[in-house]
Amino acid sequence: MFPYDRFVKFEEMTGLLRKAVDAHPSLARMAAIGTSYEGRSIWAVTVTNYATGEPLTKPAFYVDANIHATELSGSVAAMKLIDTLLSGYGKRDDITRLLDTRTIYVVPRVNPDGAEWAMADKPKYIRSSTRPYPYKEDAIEGLEAEDIDGDGRILMMRIPDPHGPWKKHATEPRLMVRRDPIEAGGEYYRIVSEGRVKNYDGFSLPVSKHKEGLDLNRNFPEEWRPEGEQLGAGDFPTSEPEVRACVEFINAHRNICGGVFFHTWSGVLLRPFGTKADSEMPPEDLWVFQTQGKKGEELTGYPAISVFHDFKYHPKEVITGTQDWLYTVLGSYAWVVEIWCPMREAGIKDYKYIDWFRDHPVEDDLKLLKWTDETHKGKGYVDWYAYDHPELGKVELGGWNRIYTFSNPPSHLMEKEVNKFPEWIIFQALMSPKLEHHSTKVTALGNDLWRIDFGVHNTGYLPSDVSKLTRKQKLVRGVIGEISLPEGATLVEGKSRIEGVQLEGRNNNHTLVSFFPGANATQDRQRFTWIVRAKAGTTVSLSARHDRAGSVAHSATLN
Numbered sequence: 001m002f003p004y005d006r007f008v009k010f011e012e013m014t015g016l017l018r019k020a021v022d023a024h025p026s027l028a029r030m031a032a033i034g035t036s037y038e039g040r041s042i043w044a045v046t047v048t049n050y051a052t053g054e055p056l057t058k059p060a061f062y063v064d065a066n067i068h069a070t071e072l073s074g075s076v077a078a079m080k081l082i083d084t085l086l087s088g089y090g091k092r093d094d095i096t097r098l099l100d101t102r103t104i105y106v107v108p109r110v111n112p113d114g115a116e117w118a119m120a121d122k123p124k125y126i127r128s129s130t131r132p133y134p135y136k137e138d139a140i141e142g143l144e145a146e147d148i149d150g151d152g153r154i155l156m157m158r159i160p161d162p163h164g165p166w167k168k169h170a171t172e173p174r175l176m177v178r179r180d181p182i183e184a185g186g187e188y189y190r191i192v193s194e195g196r197v198k199n200y201d202g203f204s205l206p207v208s209k210h211k212e213g214l215d216l217n218r219n220f221p222e223e224w225r226p227e228g229e230q231l232g233a234g235d236f237p238t239s240e241p242e243v244r245a246c247v248e249f250i251n252a253h254r255n256i257c258g259g260v261f262f263h264t265w266s267g268v269l270l271r272p273f274g275t276k277a278d279s280e281m282p283p284e285d286l287w288v289f290q291t292q293g294k295k296g297e298e299l300t301g302y303p304a305i306s307v308f309h310d311f312k313y314h315p316k317e318v319i320t321g322t323q324d325w326l327y328t329v330l331g332s333y334a335w336v337v338e339i340w341c342p343m344r345e346a347g348i349k350d351y352k353y354i355d356w357f358r359d360h361p362v363e364d365d366l367k368l369l370k371w372t373d374e375t376h377k378g379k380g381y382v383d384w385y386a387y388d389h390p391e392l393g394k395v396e397l398g399g400w401n402r403i404y405t406f407s408n409p410p411s412h413l414m415e416k417e418v419n420k421f422p423e424w425i426i427f428q429a430l431m432s433p434k435l436e437h438h439s440t441k442v443t444a445l446g447n448d449l450w451r452i453d454f455g456v457h458n459t460g461y462l463p464s465d466v467s468k469l470t471r472k473q474k475l476v477r478g479v480i481g482e483i484s485l486p487e488g489a490t491l492v493e494g495k496s497r498i499e500g501v502q503l504e505g506r507n508n509n510h511t512l513v514s515f516f517p518g519a520n521a522t523q524d525r526q527r528f529t530w531i532v533r534a535k536a537g538t539t540v541s542l543s544a545r546h547d548r549a550g551s552v553a554h555s556a557t558l559n
Contacts (some may be wrong), residue, residue: 001082005414007076014041017030018055020086028127030044034248037241038112042245048099048102048104055105061105067263078262082523090246104428124146132211141198146195148397165190167183221237224236227244244288252549258466259326269296269336269523273306288462291507328468331476332470337421366410374422435457435546437455439455445531449492454528454556457525462507474545476547478500480497481544482544482545494529524543541554
């Protein structure tokens, strides 16, 4: 249904999504949730069996991808999910049950502008949006990353310098390694990104910041901080149209019980919090995250870890983003998937996530280089070659092809990598609460009076309000029960619309050997009772609904 060995630009992606939706009109629809800074549509595909109810009447799961410009394999993973769901309906019991009873919202590319820049014939790699920020002016001076030789890649430049911090590896001269702390008298280099140098004075080589300095994942409302505290945060929360589109969409779809956000890279599953310790989270919610994470590890091979405890860019700094906002503000379980880990692929066992980038043994680099040579066929690590630079003179270009080796899986390994995620998303989506009809009892009281007992229950794993955080913040109402009477019938006792309680799921059941099986064995049920006056044979309509657990309708004949 979609190509899995390459990245697709906006127009092709739009056509592919439209073709997939048109081929499955009873299961999928497509609409723009907003437009990007440059005016491109931000597409959302809604996948559910429309014959069993409209999307908002069912519990839902949300997936988006490619909020960061070069993280293009996220879009591939999102399209693989759509493909898996549409092609699996009617063939796989779990997918059929999922789409009959739940809704999946998929936004394959949150940031279409940045992605177009990354895929251009002469690419430009930025973090996120193409909007100039925090200033509109170009940099006055400095190195600007650019494909200077027109080969479609932005590699590295090595510049001979007797005082440089880098040197060739003793036995593998292609590989550049750090100069020892007290070493002197060798052949040394400075290494910078391939690019042009504006207003070069022959002495200083500052790296200029991108004029497009936004990080859209820092523009979400949860604990938003200004530029001085968090780079790329934007002018104010949701100041950027791409983020505002996602926030407004999610906020308008309160049936969303959880979400996955595809990023790259590190090969990890990240959960909240980003700004505080696990001890600040309701224990019941942490246990759910741990259950989801354990399954994620089993299905993907990625470790499931806490952002705060295991994935900080700096030990004194914290990270915010979509996953924290979805959980802390809306109470829905949320994960970031960092697709792809070349270190793990190369056989590096003791991989410490972010810490590895700051410091790791040279042996790891040798393993990576050997693996890249064997699997990437010269495209992953490019042998250094001479180039006459217009400002710097004679330099060499080469080294790691970051976009092809690290930022995303290479084309021949792409499908294998994105295949790891649909099963975990299906698992999480099926954990959501599900309101269903339990029983209806009609009792004749005489004199055309009837008692109606309408029972519903939550058949899902999670409680109707999904999380303890939702309940604490009173984000959603309990189950709403309603009765609708035909002409000639009257309601004698009870309200036509009754707000009930939250219905528990199975997630907090203790093991039998814990000796705490629960104080109420039927906390998943709710009964609504009315007394009506009507003639025998009258039919009344009953319904129950919950913002997250879905809705159910039933009719009862008085006899």
